[in-house]
Amino acid sequence: MELKIKSLHKSYGKQKVISGLNMDFSSEGIHCLFGPSGCGKTTLVNILAGVIPYDSGDIQGFNNKSFSYIFQEERLLPWATVEKNIKFVLESYNHKGDIDSIVDNYLSLVDLEEFKNYYPKELSGGMKQRVSIARALAYDGDILIMDEPFKGLHLNMKKTLMDYIIDYWHRKKGLFILITHDADEALCMANYIHVLEGPPLTLKKEIVIDEPPGKARSGIDKIQKYREMLEDKITE
Numbered sequence: 001m002e003l004k005i006k007s008l009h010k011s012y013g014k015q016k017v018i019s020g021l022n023m024d025f026s027s028e029g030i031h032c033l034f035g036p037s038g039c040g041k042t043t044l045v046n047i048l049a050g051v052i053p054y055d056s057g058d059i060q061g062f063n064n065k066s067f068s069y070i071f072q073e074e075r076l077l078p079w080a081t082v083e084k085n086i087k088f089v090l091e092s093y094n095h096k097g098d099i100d101s102i103v104d105n106y107l108s109l110v111d112l113e114e115f116k117n118y119y120p121k122e123l124s125g126g127m128k129q130r131v132s133i134a135r136a137l138a139y140d141g142d143i144l145i146m147d148e149p150f151k152g153l154h155l156n157m158k159k160t161l162m163d164y165i166i167d168y169w170h171r172k173k174g175l176f177i178l179i180t181h182d183a184d185e186a187l188c189m190a191n192y193i194h195v196l197e198g199p200p201l202t203l204k205k206e207i208v209i210d211e212p213p214g215k216a217r218s219g220i221d222k223i224q225k226y227r228e229m230l231e232d233k234i235t236e
Ligand SMILES: Nc1ncnc2c1ncn2[C@@H]1O[C@H](COP(=O)(O)OP(=O)(O)OP(=O)(O)O)[C@@H](O)[C@H]1O
Pocket: 012, 017, 035, 036, 037, 038, 039, 040, 041, 042, 043, 044, 072, 199
């Protein structure tokens, strides 16, 4: 399946955030966008998901896809309970299946079953982030976009969710995009790491991990090799 960006341009006023970017997401896997704060990663995934427009260029293969999107900020509906926040998305898109049990399953995954009747303002930042993760996973779109999904989460919860998302990829396959600043997260989850800089957003290097998503961490020697490649690229 061709999933490509060709000669993409995007400016905010006079600031060129993306200027002639070419990237290829056609290979199945977890693709990590790894780059410094402000280089344009969120702008790029917002364009891919159709959240914001682009100025010019060609985006191939993304138009007819549905997206599950874990936004960097949790974007919950303030007037709806935790349960309704997830149900609302599933019902709006005529999700097939038993919506009540889907909601319960994902609330259990993020350890929030007891908070299903709470409103967002009654939750901590990390709890809101977990609702947002549950909502995106429950929606089960064609492409999963995760913009710093584990920021602020406790280590155990982060590990549970990383394992879940890796298993989920192995069941579903296709394209998952992970934005992170954390080399360990990138190395643990991804099999393609696009090392970026900017703005304007530029692809500095693509590291292909010769293992399926999640598998590189099974051997310390394996992960070390890729860590050295990644650290080389950061310090270059
Ligand atoms: N809506 C907007 N209006 C104007 N400028 C924006 C807007 N959104 C982002 N920018 C600018 O575009 C640049 C890239 O922002 P973007 O959020 O895409 O970066 P990022 O790599 O995702 O950063 P971070 O890792 O900190 O989330 C930044 O300089 C930012 O200030």
